Amino acid sequence: MKPNIGKLDQLLRFVCGTFAMLVGFLFLQGIVGILIGIIGLILVVTGAVRHCGLYDLLGISTIESEDE
Numbered sequence: 001m002k003p004n005i006g007k008l009d010q011l012l013r014f015v016c017g018t019f020a021m022l023v024g025f026l027f028l029q030g031i032v033g034i035l036i037g038i039i040g041l042i043l044v045v046t047g048a049v050r051h052c053g054l055y056d057l058l059g060i061s062t063i064e065s066e067d068e
Contacts, residue, residue, distance in 0.1 A: 001049070001051040002051070003049075003050035003051055003063060004050070004051055004052060004055045004056065004060065004061040004062070004063060005046065005047065005050045005051065005052055005055070005062055005063070006061075006062035006063045006064055008062070009047075009062040010047045010050060011047075013043045013044065013046060013047030014043075014044060014047045014048075016040070016043055017039075017040040017041065017042070017043030017044035017047060018040065018044060019040070020036050020037065020039055020040025020043065021037050021040035021041055021044065022040075023036060023037075023040075024036030024037030024038070024039070024040055025037040
């Protein structure tokens with residue numbers, strides 16, 4: 001898989017994903033909490049591998065020349 005997530009996008013995914021997991025799994029209950037936690041987990045994983053399948057489908061890449 002070719003990376004299509006730049007450094008700023010990666011940082012935002014880690015921060016927002018971690019926050020969403022904490023809120024979803026620790027502070028919210030029920031289906032809403034689980035869904036928010038899973039969305040946060042997806043953000044963290046896609047940030048870690050620097051590849052987003054949705055970006056592939058849409059032909060988007062946030063990588064700048066110095067990020068590679």
